[in-house]
Amino acid sequence: MKSDSTTPGTLWSLHATRQAPGAWARPPRIIVVGAGMAGLVCARLLHDSGCTVTVLEARARLGGRLWTETRLGVPTDLGASWIHGADHNPLSTWCRAIGLPLAFAPTGSRRFYADGAFMRTPALARKTWRGLVAAAAAAGRAQWQARRTAVPASLGSVMEPLIANPRLPPLDRRFLAWITSMSESVEGAPAERIDIAHWYPGEANGVNALPVGGYGRLVADAATGLAVRCETPVRVIRYTRTEVTVETANELFTADAVVVTVPLGILKDDVIRFEPPLPAPKRAAIARLGFGGDAVMNKIVLRFDKQFWPDTNERSIVLPAQPDERGRYTNWINVAQLLKAPVIMGFASGRAAAMLEHSYDDAASVELALANLARLTGTQPPAPTGVIVTRWLSDPWARGAYSYNSVHSSDADRLDYARPVGDRVYFAGEGTQAVDYGTVQAALRSGVDAASAIFRHWAGMEPTLANAPWHEAGSAH
Ligand SMILES: Cc1cc2nc3c(=O)[nH]c(=O)nc-3n(C[C@H](O)[C@H](O)[C@H](O)COP(=O)(O)OP(=O)(O)OC[C@H]3O[C@@H](n4cnc5c(N)ncnc54)[C@H](O)[C@@H]3O)c2cc1C
Structure with missing residues (x-):
């Protein structure tokens, strides 16, 4: 796949002057493994700076965990939807630069549906104060204990006893279960493996925006001018002090350096063999960091003949009747305003999402989703006219939703994961970032x-990012 719409005005050169190839004594040959956000950004910056870049991608499409699908007649994001922290996110600047409008979602405002009525967050928090006070106290105790003993505590160890505590009012327990499932959703992990120090990251309450038309526009922009070989999974990476050889099913590619941007789950499962093996600290970091396994975050997208749910842009949540039913298509966003079509998107999270992915076919998933929509709207929904159910855990080129800090990992693990091996094998991808891991901006930054590291090494000069479309004067990226 080769896109050729590059114009001089869109050159993403790392050279301050934008004059690309001349500055190199010998521009290096670079192979980038993976055409998600991390791989495409890395490849485009190097390509426009004069390197010879080949991108090898396992799938038939670009974008990886960015996937704007049009099967329902409108562009629907099946991977990332939101730009989190959109008020200070380079992705927002990039969207503005290419004329992609953003739809801002109301901050922290949610409608909770329980027993035929709905309440916004403040009203529900007032009603469930006993549970919230108990949870805050237990979390505080666990964090203090973890700091004192250096033995990490999990979100599950704090919340599960409260969720199961018959002395707490049922509504409080249902709300605590939902709070736990939000963490499981944002982390793509089960509560018992989420470090209490990292639970419920701020992104859920920050300023969030949806790129109108989908993330696919950014993917296409990043891929401009790149030579991408799709349906070309990498099997083996051999590296010496002088070169790198990358092996696929049918071909061998030789280069000066390789940038590995595959999801962490691919590295955990040894889908790519490294010869010699990666250094022990990197392998240990990859093993400790969390990804996929028995939990995930998935979406269900339903299109109907006409809209029968509230026309709000607040998130709608069905508090499950039983706390242990959390994470089963209970969170919904109305995307009808955004897409100008009767479409609604539901979310499954944590262990429940993994169970649904393994045990529920699309028809059973739709039935469960419709039962929750009935609780949300008070009416029996009609049959949808279009359905998409995502299955990121069993996707062989993702193997989960995003990386998380498990109880046994630390930020130092992400540094070890990110560290290049010699000046030959570089690593990028959302999981390599200690800040905002699990997001599109982390992938971009990686x-x-x-x-930048490759440019510094081979060009022997400091890169500039002033030519990148997400660059704002005075910012580092
Ligand atoms: C359901 C879901 C919802 C999300 N929601 C949001 C959100 O709202 N906001 C947000 O900021 N983030 C969100 N994310 C996370 C975001 O999508 C990712 O953090 C980001 O897209 C990761 O980009 P990446 O380049 O690191 O990895 P990827 O996009 O996974 O790219 C890696 C590429 O490597 C390829 N690959 C794998 N193995 C091989 C191989 N052996 N050979 C060659 N190629 C290979 C893959 O096919 C893929 O294209 C969501 C993710 C999911 C799954």
């Missing part, structure tokens, strides 16, 4: 970091 691609920038890898391209």
Whole structure:
């Protein structure tokens, strides 16, 4: 796949002057493994700076965990939807630069549906104060204990006893179960493996925006001018002090350096063999960091003949009747305003999402989703006219939703994961970032970091990012 719409005005050169190839004594040959956000950004920066870049991608499409699908007649994001922290996110600047409008979601405002009525967050918090006070106290105790003993505590160890505590009012327990499932959703992990120090990251309460038309526009922009070989899974990476050889099913590619941007789950499962093996600290970090396994975050997208749910842009949540039913298509966003079509999107999270992915076919998933929509709207929904159910855990090129800090991992693990091996094998991808891991901006930043490191090494000069479309004067990226 080769896109050729590059124009001089859109050159993403790392050279301050934008004059690309001349500055190199010998521009290096770079192979980038993976055409998600991290890989495309890295490849484009190096390509536009004069390197010879080949991108090898396992799938038939670009974008990886960015996937704007049009099967329902409108562009629907099946991977990332939101730009989190959109008020200070380079992705927002990039969207503005290419004329992609953003739809801002109301901050922290949610409608909770329980027993035929709905309440917004403040009203529900007032009603369930006993549970919230108990949870805050237990979390505080666990965090203090973890700091004192250096033995980490999990979100599950704090919340599960409260969720199961018959002395707490049922509504409080249902709300605590939902709070736990939000963490499981944002982390793509089960509560018992989420470090209490990292639970419920701020992104859920920050300023969030949806790119109108989908993330696919950014993917296409990043891929402009790149030579991408799709349906070309990498099997083996051999590296010496002088070069790198990358092996696929049918071909061998030789280069000066390789940038590995595959999801952490691919590295955990040894889908790519490294010869010689990666250094022990990196392998240990990859093993400790969390990804996929028995939990995930998935979406169900339903299109109907006409809209029968509230026309709000607040998130709608069905508090499950039983706390242990959490994470089963209970969170919904109305995307009808955004897409100008009767479409609604539901979310499954944590262990429940993994169970649904393994045991529920699409028809059973739709039935469960419709039962929850009935509780949300008070009416029996009609049959949908279009359905998409995502299955990121069994996707062979993702193997989960995003990386998380498990109880046994630390930020130092992400540094070990990100560290290049010699000046030959570089690593990028959302999981390599200690800040905002699990997001599109982390993937973007990781691609920038890898391209900058390669540029510094081979061009022998400091890169500039002033030519990148997400650059704002005075910012580092
Ligand atoms: C359901 C879901 C919802 C999300 N929601 C949001 C959100 O709202 N906001 C947000 O900021 N983030 C969200 N994310 C996370 C975000 O999508 C990711 O953090 C980001 O897209 C990761 O980009 P990446 O380049 O690191 O990895 P990827 O996009 O996974 O790219 C890696 C690429 O490597 C390829 N690959 C794998 N193995 C091989 C191989 N052996 N050979 C060659 N190629 C290979 C893959 O096919 C893939 O294209 C969501 C993710 C999911 C799954």
